[in-house]
Structures are given as C-alpha cells and as structure tokens.
Amino acid sequence: MVIASTNPMKIEKIREDIELPIIDLHSDRSQASLQIVKACEQYGFFKVLNHGVPQEIIARMEEEAQGFFAKPGSEKQRAGPANPYGYGCKNIGLKGDIGEVEYLLLQTNTPFISHKSKCISTDPNKFSYAVIGYVEAVRELACEILDLMWEGLGGPEASALSGLIRDAESDSLLRLNHYPSADVIDHPSPPKIGFGEHTDPQILTLLRSNGVHGLQISLEDGVWVPVNPYPESAFFVNVGDVLQVMTNGRFLSVRHRVVVNSYNSRLSMAYFAAPSLDVKINCLSELATPQKPPLYRSFTWGEYKKATYMRRLGDSRLNLFKLQPDDEKRDSFC
Numbered sequence: 001m002v003i004a005s006t007n008p009m010k011i012e013k014i015r016e017d018i019e020l021p022i023i024d025l026h027s028d029r030s031q032a033s034l035q036i037v038k039a040c041e042q043y044g045f046f047k048v049l050n051h052g053v054p055q056e057i058i059a060r061m062e063e064e065a066q067g068f069f070a071k072p073g074s075e076k077q078r079a080g081p082a083n084p085y086g087y088g089c090k091n092i093g094l095k096g097d098i099g100e101v102e103y104l105l106l107q108t109n110t111p112f113i114s115h116k117s118k119c120i121s122t123d124p125n126k127f128s129y130a131v132i133g134y135v136e137a138v139r140e141l142a143c144e145i146l147d148l149m150w151e152g153l154g155g156p157e158a159s160a161l162s163g164l165i166r167d168a169e170s171d172s173l174l175r176l177n178h179y180p181s182a183d184v185i186d187h188p189s190p191p192k193i194g195f196g197e198h199t200d201p202q203i204l205t206l207l208r209s210n211g212v213h214g215l216q217i218s219l220e221d222g223v224w225v226p227v228n229p230y231p232e233s234a235f236f237v238n239v240g241d242v243l244q245v246m247t248n249g250r251f252l253s254v255r256h257r258v259v260v261n262s263y264n265s266r267l268s269m270a271y272f273a274a275p276s277l278d279v280k281i282n283c284l285s286e287l288a289t290p291q292k293p294p295l296y297r298s299f300t301w302g303e304y305k306k307a308t309y310m311r312r313l314g315d316s317r318l319n320l321f322k323l324q325p326d327d328e329k330r331d332s333f334c
C-alpha cells in the first residue's frame with residue numbers, strides 16, 4: 001500500500017496493487033454475464049475487450065475531439081459557456097466546482113448534435129458525422145452490456161434495461177474531457193484534481209481514454225485505486241446511481257475522480273446512458289424481497305437529474321431518495 005495525497009491537509013490511501021476486472025465480450029455469454037454482475041457488485045467498475053465498436057469510428061471521434069481542444073481558447077469559447085451543455089473550461093456544472101479540465105458536454109440526439117456542431121467546428125457536417133456514428137456504436141455496446149447484466153441477474157424480460165436507453169427520447173449524454181499535461185500546469189505536487197470525486201447519476205457510463213493515467217476509483221473503505229489506462233483498446237464501464245437504485249443496492253455506483261499527474265495530456269470520452277426524463281426509476285421487482293425491501297423511493301429520471309444539478313459534484317444525491325426502515329413504502333415492494 002502506498003500513501004499519497006492530493007490535499008496537503010489530508011492523508012489519502014492509494015492502492016496500486018488491485019487488478020480491476022477485464023471482461024472479454026467474445027467469451028462464453030453466460031460466463032461474461034456472471035463476470036459482469038460480479039464486477040458491478042464488487043467495484044461498480046470493469047473494462048471490456050472485444051467490444052465491437054469499430055476502431056475507425058473511435059479514431060474519427062478522437063480526431064475531432066483532439067482537433068477541437070487544440071484550437072485557441074477564443075474559438076473554443078464559441079461553443080460555450082456550458083449551461084450545462086457546450087464547452088466548459090475549469091468550471092464543472094452550475095454550482096462552482098472547479099477542475100483542471102476543459103470539456104464539451106453534448107446531448108446525444110441528432111438535432112442537438114447537428115445544431116451545436118455549427119459553433120464547435122468549421123466543418124460541422126464532419127464533426128456531427130463523427131459524433132453521431134460514435135454515439136450509435138457506443139449505445140449498441142451499452143445495450144449489449146445491459147442485456148448481459150440482466151441475464152446475469154436472472155431477469156426474465158430480455159431487454160428490460162437496454163430498452164430504457166434505446167428509447168428515442170433517451171437523455172443520454174456524451175462528454176469529451178481534455179486534461180492538460182502536468183508540464184503545462186507546472187508539475188504540481190501533490191497532483192492537481194482534474195475532475196473531482198463524484199458518482200455518475202445515470203444508468204451506466206462507457207468511457208474511452210487515450211491511454212494516459214489519471215482516473216481513480218474509490219473502494220467502499222475510501223481507498224483510491226488508480227485505474228491503469230490499458231488495454232488502450234478497451235472501454236471502461238462504471239455503474240451509475242440509477243443502476244444502484246434499480247438493483248436495490250446490489251450494484252455499486254462507484255465514486256471516481258481524475259488527477260492530473262502525467263507528462264501527457266489526457267483525453268477521455270464518456271457516454272452516459274440514461275433513460276428519458278419521464279421514466280420512473282424503481283428497483284427491479286426481482287431484486288426486492290421481504291428480507292431485502294426497497295432501499296430507495298421511486299422517482300423519475302427527470303426528478304433525479306434536477307436534484308443532481310442542484311448539488312455539488314461530490315455530493316451524495318442517492319441519500320435524498322433513501323427510504324427509512326419505518327417507511328411504509330419499504331414494504332410495498334417495487
């Protein structure tokens with residue numbers, strides 16, 4: 001165990017020796033689905049190989065993202081400020097959170113992408129073509145992972161989870177993050193925070209990075225585990241708050257953060273799979289029993305999203321929806 005800190009006033013524990021699960025989607029289906037369930041229960045995080053997202057689609061999206069972040073600040077500002085969508089620099093969200101990051105936060109519906117591309121790129125058709133292709137391919141991967149998960153949990157209706165994000169009104173987002181290299185910000189020691197600790201509010205996040213270190217996940221005891229960025233071809237998957245609620249706490253919505261500690265700049269592309277705003281989020285009936293009654297009250301995704309935006313990045317929003325032991329809704333199963 002190595003002791004390190006990102007805050008001079010606080011000693012943090014970091015564990016470099018944990019191998020996070022890697023799941024090969026070409027392996028036997030029932031084996032892959034059980035591995036996914038185990039990873040979601042243990043860490044709320046895993047990596048997937050043989051994911052089926054074509055390399056040229058990833059490369060095209062990465063090239064557009066790199067091209068955008070390489071522009072002068074004044075040009076990038078044309079796509080900002082992020083309120084919450086668009087270009088943001090250092091300010092994350094609407095509540096004063098700051099990080100060593102610049103980003104583009106985009107809705108994933110075609111009209112939004114086509115419209116927003118006009119202030120992002122001098123070749124908006126090329127930019128929107130790259131984003132639309134990437135979003136479609138990554139959505140397919142997210143659906144495949146959710147189907148495998150649902151099978152592993154013994155769920156009866158084949159596409160119960162994936163149907164939520166296939167919906168044309170789905171509120172899924174794409175976020176392109178760029179963290180400047182440490183030499184640009186003067187090799188800070190302890191390392192600076194690129195993206196402060198948080199959980200992702202949605203169902204599932206699928207993340208790609210350019211192979212530069214920085215992402216860390218938090219174990220339940222508060223110890224930080226650096227996620228090595230390899231294999232570079234993999235997608236990294238994390239459970240979001242909504243999936244924790246739907247699985248009645250069986251899957252963990254993992255806390256994570258990004259530290260800027262590298263000589264190279266990090267580029268990450270996160271797809272946040274979400275249902276449409278009016279979808280009611282309940283725990284799946286198969287996962288509540290008299291011995292394990294529902295932990296959270298039901299809410300719509302729109303209600304949860306609103307609560308998220310009213311709070312700071314690191315706040316734990318799930319607590320607001322927790323049922324108390326004496327709450328009668330706890331006994332009226334999902």
Ligand SMILES: C=C1C[C@]23C[C@@]1(O)CC[C@H]2[C@@]12CC[C@H](O)[C@@](C)(C(=O)O1)[C@H]2[C@@H]3C(=O)O
Pocket residue numbers: 084092093094095097105173175198199200201202272308309310311312313314
């Ligand atoms: C400070 C905030 C930024 C955020 C909305 C929030 O109020 C709290 C959650 C943040 C987060 C984290 C995961 C995703 O990056 C994100 C897009 C999301 O859905 O929730 C961001 C929000 C944001 O940057 O707009």
Ligand SMILES: O=C(O)CCC(=O)C(=O)O
Pocket residue numbers: 175177195200207209215256257258268270
């Ligand atoms: O950049 C990363 O690796 C993670 C970013 C992240 O957690 C987010 O955008 O919500």
Ligand SMILES: [Fe+2]
Pocket residue numbers: 198199200256
């Ligand atoms: Fe995140």
